[in-house]
Amino acid sequence: MLRVGLTGGIGAGKSTVARALAGLGAVVVDADVLAREVVARGTPGLAAVVERFGPGVLTPAGDLDRPALGRRVFADPEARAALNAVVHPLVAARRAELVAAAPADAVVVEDVPLLVETGAAAGLPLVVVVEAPAAERVRRLVEDRGMDEADARARLAAQATDAERRAAADVLLPNPRRPAGEPDPLPGLVEALWRDRLLPFEANLRAGRPAARGPVPERDPGWAAAGERARARIARVAGERALEVRHTGPTAAPGRRAPDVIDVEVLVGDLATAGAVADDLRAAGLVRRPAPPGAGEVLASSADPGRAVDCRLRPVPPR
Known part of the structure; x- marks a missing residue:
């Protein structure tokens, strides 16, 4: 759905x-x-x-x-x-x-x-x-x-x-x-x-697959607004489990040339919490995807063919 x-x-x-x-x-x-x-x-x-x-x-x-x-x-x-x-x-x-x-x-x-x-x-x-x-x-x-x-x-x-x-x-x-x-x-x-x-x-959400990505422009004046929408959706799903949710990467830097992908980083307390949040991100239009072995983080990407979003959920050690 x-x-x-x-x-x-x-x-x-x-x-x-x-x-x-x-x-x-x-x-x-x-x-x-x-x-x-x-x-x-x-x-x-x-x-x-x-x-x-x-x-x-x-x-x-x-x-x-x-x-x-x-x-x-x-x-x-x-x-x-x-x-x-x-x-x-x-x-x-x-x-x-x-x-x-x-x-x-x-x-x-x-x-x-x-x-x-x-x-x-x-x-x-x-x-x-x-x-x-x-x-x-x-x-x-x-x-x-x-x-x-x-x-x-x-x-x-x-x-x-x-x-x-x-x-x-x-x-x-x-x-x-x-x-x-x-x-x-x-x-x-x-x-x-x-x-x-x-x-x-x-269909992508139901199948649990990220949207395919085709040719994209290198500059987009809508990056800031799109980044804030993605950040807000992810933060709403993560709730108090997130220590921080931020729009990162090249699209977060005004004036930079970059692939048309919104990067969002979520800091959480441990890897299990990262996995639980990633599974819940379907409510924000993202699906979990495999991370490289030993990466120590969990990844999710947008199922929306109209806007590419990559989310990294990263545990941070307690201070």
């Missing part, structure tokens, strides 16, 4: 990409759908929301009045944080149930609007971000969804910036407004992503 995070600012076209991936065979877990489910009439989630915000966020029929609640929270960071504290744990628990129920060979796309804002991106092996200019997103919200412009702008302001989402993105899918009559390139981009990256990534 491969878990993929899908996100993007409101109005960017994330739902369009999710539907396209579902049509190609992905198992899509939609956090927006779950967010409605966990605060449906009669649920503990709805009771908690009403306790915090009062009965004014209910319709006469007793359902959650989402527009009324939205007006309360999108202009008030403290109120938004309070709502998130109620809803996010409930959504996360339900999402985990659905992921666990997916087939072993599934590509599970977790459609999460606030993936970056909640810091959850490092918990997924691959993050896809759908991007559109802010002005176009506002236009879509106003013209297509009938939203008040001030409300639309408030919702954009409440979310992560484009720069923050790009830093989290392993794949960036542009979805700007296109001139009338021009074909939409987005479906083709999604199909290529599915065929050339997601399916091979899942």
Whole structure:
């Protein structure tokens, strides 16, 4: 199984990409759908929301009045944080149930609007971000969804910036407004992503094999961001077992020419811990590979055909 995070600012076209991936065979877990489910009439989630915000966020029929609640929270960071504290744990628990129920060979796309804002991106092996200019997103919200412009702008302001989402993105899918009559390139981009990256990534993970590496460029301005994504994913899996996790090697040195491989070094207390962490790194998209005899370290490499990552897990003697 491969878990993929899908996100993007409101109005960017994330739902369009999710539907396209579902049509190609992905198992899509939609956090927006779950967010409605966990605060449906009669649920503990709805009771908690009403306790915090009062009965004014209910319709006469007793359902959650989402527009009324939205007006309360999108202009008030403290109120938004309070709502998130109620809803996010409930959504996360339900999402985990659905992921666990997916087939072993599934590509599970977790459609999460606030993936970056909640810091959850490092918990997924691959993050896809759908991007559109802010002005176009506002236009879509106003013209297509009938939203008040001030409300639309408030919702954009409440979310992560484009720069923050790009830093989290392993794949960036542009979805700007296109001139009338021009074909939409987005479906083709999604199909290529599915065929050339997601399916091979899942197959490599399931087989326990690193991705094959072909010709690569010698310079890449994205090394620093890619290195931080890899480091954060590995650190999240290693947890307290790691003494240190760092992006090393030529790609960690600005301006240097280097093979297009992100090197990450993990320092642990002993060789057994190194092996245990390496086995767990499948959750970060890496698989264990043989180390040379007597190497005294454990190796793992990325199963992602779109980004080469090598990880050395090295015991260090106690001081």
